[in-house]
Amino acid sequence: MAEITTVGIIGAGTMGAGIAITTAMAGLPTLLIDRSGRALEGARARLDAYLGRQVEKGRMTADEARTASEKLRTGVSFSDVATADLVIEAVFERLDVKTALMAELEPTVSRTCLIATNTSCLRVSQIAQALTHPDRFLGLHYFSPAEINPLVELVRGDQTAPEAIEAAKGFLATTGRIALQCRDSNGFVVNRFFCPYLNEAVRCLEDGFGSPAQIDRIACGLFGQPLGPFASMNIVGAPVMLHALENLVHLGALYSPAATLRELAAANGKWALERDPPSLAGRRADIIARRLRIAVARPVRELLAEGVASPADVDLGALHALRFAVPPTQILPQEDMDTQALVADAMCRFGGA
Numbered sequence: 001m002a003e004i005t006t007v008g009i010i011g012a013g014t015m016g017a018g019i020a021i022t023t024a025m026a027g028l029p030t031l032l033i034d035r036s037g038r039a040l041e042g043a044r045a046r047l048d049a050y051l052g053r054q055v056e057k058g059r060m061t062a063d064e065a066r067t068a069s070e071k072l073r074t075g076v077s078f079s080d081v082a083t084a085d086l087v088i089e090a091v092f093e094r095l096d097v098k099t100a101l102m103a104e105l106e107p108t109v110s111r112t113c114l115i116a117t118n119t120s121c122l123r124v125s126q127i128a129q130a131l132t133h134p135d136r137f138l139g140l141h142y143f144s145p146a147e148i149n150p151l152v153e154l155v156r157g158d159q160t161a162p163e164a165i166e167a168a169k170g171f172l173a174t175t176g177r178i179a180l181q182c183r184d185s186n187g188f189v190v191n192r193f194f195c196p197y198l199n200e201a202v203r204c205l206e207d208g209f210g211s212p213a214q215i216d217r218i219a220c221g222l223f224g225q226p227l228g229p230f231a232s233m234n235i236v237g238a239p240v241m242l243h244a245l246e247n248l249v250h251l252g253a254l255y256s257p258a259a260t261l262r263e264l265a266a267a268n269g270k271w272a273l274e275r276d277p278p279s280l281a282g283r284r285a286d287i288i289a290r291r292l293r294i295a296v297a298r299p300v301r302e303l304l305a306e307g308v309a310s311p312a313d314v315d316l317g318a319l320h321a322l323r324f325a326v327p328p329t330q331i332l333p334q335e336d337m338d339t340q341a342l343v344a345d346a347m348c349r350f351g352g353a
Contacts, residue, residue, distance in 0.1 A: 004114065004171040008033065008081030009088050010101065012074070015118055016090035017043035018146025021050055024071040025147070026175040031081050032074045040074040047072055050147055078108045086171060088140055090118040093243055098122065099130035106131055114167055116140040120191055121247035124157040124184045135161040138168055141188060142177075143321045144236065151320040152177045153188045180317045182309040187248050189309045190317040193299040193328060195244050196254035200295035201229035202261045209284050213277035218288045223318075224325025229292075230271040232322075238265040251302075254295055290338040297335040300328045 007023045009016050012034035020043060023030040034040050051065040060068075073080075081087050087109060089101055098117060106115070115137045117127050128134035139155025152172055156165055165181070172179045182189050201215050209215070216228025233241050242265035248255040264271070280288070300314055309317075315327035 004085040004167060004174070005029070006084045007031070007086050007088065007171075008084035008109075009090060010034075010078070010081070010105065011090035012036065012039040012043040013090065014144060015142060015146055016088075017046050018144065019088060019090060019118065019142055020072055021047050021147035022142075022175045022177065024068050025051075027068070027071060028175070030072045031084060032072060033076065033078065033080055034074075035076050037076070040076075044072065044074065078105050081105075082108050082110075084109065084113060086114045086116065086167075088116045088118055093119060093121065093247065095122055095126060098127050102127060102130040102137075106133070112136075114138070114164055114171075116168065118142055121187050121195075121244050123186055124155045125159070128157050128159060134159040136164050138164050139184070139188070140168060140172075143190070149321060150176070150178045151190075151317060152179055153190065153317070154179045154181045155184055155188055156181070157184050178316070178320050180309070180313050180320075182313065183307060185303065185306060185308045186251060187299075187303075189303060189314055190321045191244060191248070192251075192303050192308070193296045193314075193318075194322060195241070195248055196295045196299055197292060198229045198233055198241060199245055199255065199258055199261065200291050202258035204288050204291055205230075206258060206260050209288050210280050211274060211277055212271045213274040214280050215288055216273065217277065218280060218285055219292055222289050222292060222326070223296075225323050227323075230273060233261075234270045234273070237268075238270070239268055241265070251299075254298065293331050293338050294335055296328050297331050297338075301332055301335070304329075 006029045008031045009020050010033050012032050016032065020030050020032045024047060032040065032043055048069055051068055054060045055062055055065050087105065089098060091097055091101055117124060117139050118141055119139060120141055124139040128137045131137055138157055138160045139153065141153035141155060143149040143151055154168055169179055180189060187195065201219065204210065204215050205212060212230035216230050219228040238261060242257055242261055245255050245257045303309065304311060311329045315329055318324035318328050
């Protein structure tokens with residue numbers, strides 16, 4: 001694989017624009033492609049606003065910001081990325097959309113060009129089926145906001161060449177990202193347990209155990225994270241969350257979207273969060289904590305058994321992508337105990353709570 005000195009990004013939406021900021025900030029000539037002129041204008045404005053904040057905070061000079069801004073060029077045609085050493089697609093999370101893009105893109109780039117997908121839940125190897133040379137294809141899953149979140153899941157497809165992985169590792173280091181290497185699997189590492197965790201929080205709400213803000217408070221205490229599941233979903237967006245779960249639902253019941261989440265996604269709404277909710281204690285708080293632990297522990301146990309990633313990398317992902325202060329692997333021994341306790345609690349429901 002060629003040394004990565006020029007990067008092409010397909011898709012100027014939330015993720016594509018964020019990735020473009022990371023590459024431009026690293027001094028790499030970046031070609032951002034989208035058929036929507038409005039999306040390209042928005043991405044340019046987002047970069048310049050980000051650079052402006054860096055100057056205001058004294059993290060870079062005005063000259064450095066100007067240089068970084070000049071690293072980004074935009075276009076509407078795949079031919080604009082013909083000379084790129086790496087092309088990352090960041091288009092809508094649907095298999096048919098991504099495979100159609102790959103079939104159109106591959107003939108326009110050189111044989112040594114590395115091609116990556118920013119998919120969050122689809123199998124990298126499924127997308128690779130649209131390519132003539134899948135050995136140069138891999139996953140680079142950034143987390144939102146990409147310009148701030150340091151973690152990137154580096155996903156090895158079934159036919160990805162070792163040289164492609166090494167080239168991608170070098171690129172991520174150049175752009176100041178933390179690489180979490182993993183094997184191809186739906187949801188990879190972080191979304192494999194984060195999606196059912198968020199979904200279970202909604203189910204706790206539906207079952208009447210607490211309000212969104214109360215459940216968030218328990219979750220933050222449980223995992224030591226700054227934002228609870230409902231606050232996180234308000235940032236990610238209910239439609240995005242629902243779409244991710246629908247791509248993972250075949251993995252089991254934990255991924256079946258909660259009815260209330262479906263309703264909120266249809267309305268493109270947000271969860272109402274009280275500023276200072278009454279504290280929960282006793283059985284209700286215990287049940288919420290147990291259910292959230294199980295929703296994290298079971299997917300983690302499964303992905304470890306499948307060899308998707310190492311325990312250390314699971315904890316690395318939780319720390320840097322989600323800011324979990326409590327490592328997910330630390331709660332694995334509690335799962336069986338929690339499951340038994342939930343059965344007992346279900347038999348008496350709220351009695352004595």
